[in-house]
Amino acid sequence: MSWLKQSDVSANHPITLRALEMEDADDRILNEVYGWVNRCATQSAAHDQDYIVTLGTAKLMAGSFARFEVLAAAAIFCGYFTEVMITVEGEKRKAFKLVEEKDLFHMILKADKDWTQQRQRDNRDVAKTGPVRLRDGDACRYCNRTVTWNNDRRSARWGSIDHVVPGEPGTVATMVVCCGECNQRRQNDPLSTWKTLPPPAEPLIGPTTATWLTEKCGIPTKPTYTRTPIEFVSPAPVNGPQATEEPPAVEQPITAAPVEDEVTEATSGLSSDSVASTPDSAVENLEATEQQPAPGIESEIKTDQRSIDEASHGGPGYAGTGRDGSGQVGLGRAGSGAPLPAHHAPAAHLNKPPNPAAHPQPPQGKGKRRRARQRNRKGNPND
Incomplete structure (x- = not known):
């Protein structure tokens, strides 16, 4: 295959610019000589002439015999061409030899080809x-x-x-x-x-x-060595299953676990209806106890009251239901809370039924009349 390389700096090469140094140079001589030599070099490479430009090729590319004389003289002055003698079919002929400059033109030789x-x-x-x-x-x-x-x-x-x-x-x-x-x-x-x-x-x-x-060659041959195969492990995708897999959900209890205490069983039956079913004397004694606490347990009641307040506001250590509501024994907004510990409940003796022998109860409906008669007797001296 024919091959010609024209350098990127050939248009500004010192050989090319030397055309402007001619005594009779005009505005077009620089580009005209450069283009003419370039066309001659292309023909030389296409026909495997090895940098040789025949006179016939040079005259054809010039366009006219008169212009050929001017361009040939300018090309020799600049250094593009040198006049040589070649042998064609045993006959000596005149020709031009193109300069072999790698920064100007370069072609592959016929022997290399x-x-x-x-x-x-x-x-x-x-x-x-x-x-x-x-x-x-x-x-x-x-x-x-x-x-x-x-x-x-x-x-x-x-x-x-x-x-x-x-x-x-x-x-x-x-x-x-x-x-x-x-x-x-x-x-x-x-x-x-x-x-x-x-x-x-x-x-x-x-x-x-x-x-x-x-x-391919028909020569039966067995390999004398085998290279260790290499397996490339593809990295796991960033958004793969292990990245998107969610942890298993933890089942939440519906109600909180009851607090184990000795009084839990005793207080578990107490409800809002227990006060209505309690006798009058027990109710009166309960009111009196709540109004006048014992001196020994006053500080304990205050401490317990603060613990209850903290628990009602979500304080630490309170066993609630985990849902809306007060979490205390009795009526709540949503759900029944865990029973209160022993020190939160009323005194144990208040939950016991009254002893009839120690506290005899008057018959229903007669106590009020008897007390009214006594008051009348005291107020009326005639009775």
């Missing part, structure tokens, strides 16, 4: 590459590095077949296995300064080479 095509033909010839890879295995003959036969040409371990004698058709004796790094550094090496290592006595042949030799 032919050599590239020859290497490609040799690498596709399994009659040559098969015995070479069977002999050398998967090791570079220059550095002994293990190679891989894949398409990653940027890797230093990329496997290739190298010609020991560049520029000549390859043979099994002049072709070796080579890694990508050595192939890139060696290039063509016309002086053969790189020396090859001796062929391995026991070549390392991997599964890829063994399969290729067996299927």
Whole structure:
């Protein structure tokens, strides 16, 4: 394939700007000479002329014979061209040689182009590459590095077949296995300064080479080594099941657990109806007890009252229902609370029924009349 490279700095190259130094330079000579030489170089590369521009090509690109004379003189003055003699079919002819400047124009030579095509033909010839890879295995003959036969040409371990004698058709004796790094550094090496290592006595042949030799070359081969397979573990997604899984719900009790106390059983039967069923004397004694507490338990009652106030406002240590309501024994807004501890309940003797022998009760309806008669007797001296 024909190939020409024009540098990015060629338009401002010193050779290009030298056109403005001509004595008879005008406003168009700079761009005109640059464009004309560029077209001539393209034709030279397309026809594998190796930087040679024939007079016929130069005159055609100039557009006229008169303009050709002006442009040719300007190109020689600037340094684009030099006049040379070439041999065409045994006849000497005049021509122009384009300067070989990498920052101006660069083209692939015909010999390089032919050599590239020859290497490609040799690498596709399994009659040559098969015995070479069977002999050398998967090791570079220059550095002994293990190679891989894949398409990653940027890797230093990329496997290739190298010609020991560049520029000549390859043979099994002049072709070796080579890694990508050595192939890139060696290039063509016309002086053969790189020396090859001796062929391995026991070549390392991997599964890829063994399969290729067996299927492509018809040489049954078994691998002599196998690389340890590597498994890549994909990381768990951030929003995976373990991230979205909710903890199991904790079942909440409907009512609070009762506080175990010795008086719990005694007070568990007390309700709002208990006061109505209590005899009058017991009620009177209860009112008197509440109004005049005993001196020994006054401080305890005050402390208990503060504890009850804290509990009614959500204080610590109170066994409530966990729902709306006061949580105390008796009527509540919602739910029945846990029974009060022993020191919150009334005195134990107040909950006992009265003793008839110690406190005889007058018959119903007669106590009031008897007390009325006594008052009348005291007020009336005649009675």
